[in-house]
Amino acid sequence: MQTTTSATPAVGHTTLDEVLRHPEGHRILTGDRPTGPLHLGHYFGTLKNRVDLQAAGVELLLVVADYQTLTDRDRADRPAEAAEDLVLDYLAAGVDPARATVFTHSSVPALNQLMLPFLSLVSVAELSRNPTVKDEIAHSSQAAVSGLMFTYPVHQAADILFCKADLVPVGRDQLPHLEVTRTIARRFNERYATELFPVPRPLLSDAPLLLGTDGGKMSKSRGNAIPLGATEDRTAKLIRSATTDASRHISYDPEARPGVSGLLRLAALCQDRDPAAVAAEIGDGGAAALKKHVTEAVNEYLRPIRARRAELAEDRTLLRTVLTEGAERANALADATLAEVRHAMGMR
Known part of the structure; x- marks a missing residue:
C-alpha cells in the first residue's frame, strides 16, 4: 500500500x-x-x-x-x-x-x-x-x-x-x-x-x-455489474454473458481461473457455503451448469430484497x-x- x-x-x-x-x-x-x-x-x-x-x-x-x-x-x-x-x-x-x-x-x-x-x-x-x-x-x-x-x-x-x-x-x-x-x-x-x-x-x-461479468472488478462505471434491483430474467442474461474458460471441469482456483472462481464465489456468498464445495457439486457440468447454479443462487438470495424494493418504489x-x-x-x-x-x- x-x-x-x-x-x-x-x-x-x-x-x-x-x-x-x-x-x-x-x-x-x-x-x-x-x-x-x-x-x-x-x-x-x-x-x-x-x-x-x-x-x-x-x-x-x-x-x-x-x-x-x-x-x-x-x-x-x-x-x-x-x-x-x-x-x-x-x-x-x-x-x-x-x-x-x-x-x-x-x-x-x-x-x-x-x-x-x-x-x-x-x-x-x-x-x-x-x-x-x-x-x-x-x-x-x-x-x-x-x-x-x-x-x-x-x-x-x-x-x-x-x-x-x-x-x-x-x-x-x-x-x-x-x-x-x-x-x-x-x-x-x-x-x-x-x-x-x-x-x-x-x-x-x-x-x-467480487468480479464483474467481464472478469474485472464489479463496478457501475464499467458496465459489468449485477444490480440489486435487476429482474430475474435480466440477472440470468447478465450471468450467461460472464467470462469463464474452456475447461469443462469446474474448480475453484482464483489465480488460474478468475472468471470461473468469481462466479463460484458469488454463488457461495448467496448460499453461505464454501466456493470449493460449490465447485465440487457442479463437477464436470461445465460453464452452462455453473451459470445456471449461480443464477438460481443469486435470484433466490435477492428475491426478498427485490420485493421490498418494489414495494418502496411505489411511494x-x-x-x-x-x-x-x-x-x-x-x-x-x-x-x-x-x-x-x-x-x-x-x-x-
Missing part, C-alpha cells in the same frame, strides 16, 4: 467481528456516489455489513455523495432522482432510516466548508501520487482531470471528520483515501494544538473482491422524507464541528 506521506505510520485496522463484539461508542461514516443502481459487489462488499453493524447498535451515517458524482463526469445525471434511487437500495437491503442518518452532500453546507482548511493541510504532491485517484482518473469519462477529482480524497476527509467518525468501512483498495483523512486529522490537531478530530481507523471486512415520498430528516441531523453535526474548527483556528 502506498501512503500519502512517508512519515505516516502504518494503519491499524479493525475487523467487523471486533466491532460487532463491542459496538458501543462507535460512529461509522460511509456512503456511495449516486451514479447508478447498487449491485452485488456493493452489497457483499459493504452494504450487508452496514446493516449488520446497525443491528448491533453502531451509530451509522450514510452520505449520498451527490457532489462527488462530478469528479469523473461533466454533469450529474438526474441528481435528485439518483439520490432517491440510492436510498431505495439502502432501505431494500435493510438499512433502518429511524436509526441511521442518510443525507446528501449538497444538503449540508458546513460539511463542504471544511474542505478549505483541510486542503491547506496536504500538499499537491501527496494528492497527485494517491493510487486511488490515479485509478479514478484512468476510468474517467472526462478529457481532462478536474480539480474536484484531484481533491476527491480531501472531500472524503470532510465527509468522515465532520461527524468525528472513528471507523470507516473500506476495501483494501480504498486505504490510501482513508490515509489522507488520517493525515488531515493528525495535522489539524497538531497545527492548532487541539484534540478536535479522532484519527479514524479502517474497518476491513472479510468480503472478497417515493418516504425516500424524500428519509433524506430530509437525515439532512437535519447531519447539519446539526456539521454546524457544531465547523464552529469548533473556526474556534481552534482563531476565526470566532
